[in-house]
């Protein structure tokens with residue numbers, strides 16, 4: 001195919017057929033799902049750096065889910081602003097392979113420090129941008145004393161515009177119970193808020209797991225070069241914002257509630 005031949009409607013038809021074929025891979029569980037990953041690679045028979053004239057489009061399926069019968073598995077994040085995932089003018093807003101290869105070594109360093117994911121910080125004010133390959137959300141009481149759900153904005157190309165992020169923002173806004181804000185929190189703000197017990201929940205959001213609770217941040221202070229442990233009481237939260245968002249997405253996926261335009265029956 002030529003990359004210009006891409007037809008979104010045709011792709012959805014093909015994916016629907018694929019899901020029918022692979023339907024036995026859908027987990028027999030009310031908390032699992034079949035992840036679909038459309039992939040596009042250039043296949044020109046050349047080593048030159050050029051836009052491709054040939055490409056292969058294929059879709060990978062695989063069972064997914066991170067909510068276990070025993071409950072949530074919260075993660076610890078390594079936050080070290082020496083490592084950078086994306087920058088203005090770069091391609092951080094796209095699911096391109098080049099964004100992920102450099103993250104593998106850093107994930108290994110994180111694992112050696114007992115962390116399951118990397119909390120990607122950006123710039124000298126250490127803005128929180130993403131968690132591993134998930135968008136980040138925080139539910140807190142802001143400095144004005146308002147309860148607020150906050151997630152970084154899409155305005156400067158640092159953030160992957162995840163469909164889960166978009167969905168959670170829409171669901172949270174529809175509840176009309178608290179403020180929903182797209183803005184970067186900084187490490188300094190978070191540290192102060194944790195000290196003042198204003199951070200209520202923090203979680204990653206992505207298609208495969210829907211949400212992923214954060215229990216701890218291992219923060220490397222660039223001035224002292226020492227690691228500081230910051231505890232986030234996500235699973236102790238009485239507000240259950242993450243849980244409510246997860247339940248809503250799950251209920252939409254399982255047809256228990258209707259959210260017009262979000263579902264398509266394929267088999």
Ligand SMILES: *Cc1c(COP(=O)(O)O)cnc(C)c1O
Pocket residue numbers: 095130132133134135160161162163164165205206207208
């Ligand atoms: C895939 C991905 C997400 C989540 O996107 P979804 O469309 O919700 O699955 C967020 N951040 C990064 C860096 C990603 O690669």
